[in-house]
Amino acid sequence: MLRIRIFDEQACDLAMKGHLPGALHTSTNQEAAVVGATMALRDDDYMTGNHRSHGHPIGKGSDVNGLMAELLGRRTGICRGKGGSMHLADFSVGSLGESGIVGSAVPIAVGAALSASVRGTDQVALTFFGDGGANAGVVHEAMNLASVWKLPVIFYCENNGFAVTFSTARSTSVENISERGAGYSMPGVTVDGQDPLAVYEVTAEAVRRARCGEGPSLIEAKTYRTREHAEGLNLSYRDEDEIDAWKKRDPIEVFGSWLVDHDVLTSDELALMRAEVMAEIDAAVAFALESEFPTAEEAFEDLYSNPFPNRGV
């Protein structure tokens, strides 16, 4: 969680300084909803995500150097500067990519689960989408397909309350998106997305079901993004009181206190952990800033596995 938080903070700082081209969507205040889920996965399990892209691969264990360099459009970026902040992927840790098209990566995860099923492995696939994605037609097609084929998929909705400015209450036919699981004969569970242990528990159960052939599950983690949809926007569509109330439920502060209160960590150990992660992200920023930009010619690489000359060059 700390790694995601500090990564996002540093990314915002780099954007302010003009080092980060393009749009930037942070997961700030949603870290528990991400990490509680990814912690329930094995290294060889698959995962897809969305435009709010940094937390998912970090949660899956991706090296932050390659991610940060990608945000800055460098050659050493995990996607060699072709994807950027919204489209991270790290196949070495099972992160099959984040889609800038809302909902579009959800059937990709179903396909990864299909592959695991056909190949006879016990891998599972978890797909992150938001409350906005929950209303995309292809998500419903994917849920039905996974259900009729009984595939090992975890449909994981981070309901952060808003699709850009449009509230879930106004956009969505059900109070809890998890209710939609019933329509596809799969369990649907709503969980407090600010509580990493609760998130882990329900995700682990969904993973267990998937791994032993009991089929897909739908999880809705209720959370809230305390920053704007994307950095630089200043839109008025929600109350300051609402934002402040959710800030009081900052999962890093709340869970940090819980760890200390339950004698899992001392305050000093927590501070040391924070310092270590800060140093790790600082190093990633330095690595990214020191990395070269790709050449203009590199735009023509990576299109095909079996390439042929690009036309129009």
Add this chain to the structure above:
Amino acid sequence: MNGATSEPIKPGDGSTHRATYLGAIREAQIEELRRDDSVIMMGEDLVASLFGTASGFLDEFGPSRIRDTPISEAGFCGAAIGAAMTGLRPIVDFAVSTFLYVAMDQIVNQAAKTRYMFGGQTSIPVVFRAAHFSGGSNAAHHSDRPHSTFMTVPGLKIIAPSTPYDIKGLLKTAIRDDDPVLCFESQTLWNAREQIPDDEYLIPLGQADVKRQGTDVTIVAIGQSVPHALAAADNLQEQGVSAEVIDPRSLVPFDWETVFNSVAKTSRLVVADSATLTCSAASEVVATVTETMFGDLVSAPIRVTTPDIHIPFSPAMEMGLYPDATKIAFAAERTLKG
């Protein structure tokens, strides 16, 4: 002729058998399913095999690899892409080419872009098969020729074979290719028959076939227009005009060399394609030849396509829209007068 001499047919006794276009598709699929356990198939009514290209597959390969899908084109197309990214080689039978539009986001934003956007971390070995329906009063929702549309999308490969020999060799190559390949099949060609080798053969993508040699005018014909171009060449021969007919077979990648060599010889070009005119494959061929070898041309190239209109239901309106031998021959004559 099918240009077989230039292709890597494995040594054998040269024996052949008679195959239809649809039968050749079935042969290609069954051979690849037997050869490689990672090849799977999915599509609507696949098990029932409405057109016979997958008949008997469920019995031989089982329900894990042969899958009927719900009517969820975007969903199962995305699933095929995800499976392709993680070790399988899916063949997706879209049946009707207009159904590709329903899965447009998955084909364009995912299949075509994923390898590129993620810096080459993955490959997408998937084949999307789709048939053009023409001349059967199917109206515009079942009669379209969208191959040109997809030619504007980098990251896809596109084949449009016109003979049983070609579709078998190209489809087998497409299934083995590590990139997404769209295979356009014309229903007007389904019953075409010819002798094809008993031995296994592959045809590389990006290799055109000179279906008929000639010296006076080059006719590039795509998919279902190929037999019409050959008929036009017969008619032209009777008038003393020698037409060369080239079937690109593969639209992406495209064998420009074969077309350039032909036009260098004939100095005249007609392109026949059943798609609509604007931004068509025919337009691309004419533009590229004109840009590249303007000085070799003695007359303006001519496109023979369907006009920019949807396919109507009534045969009274539909049948006259497509390129046919008369239109192609007339265009060839015009280039000779030019």
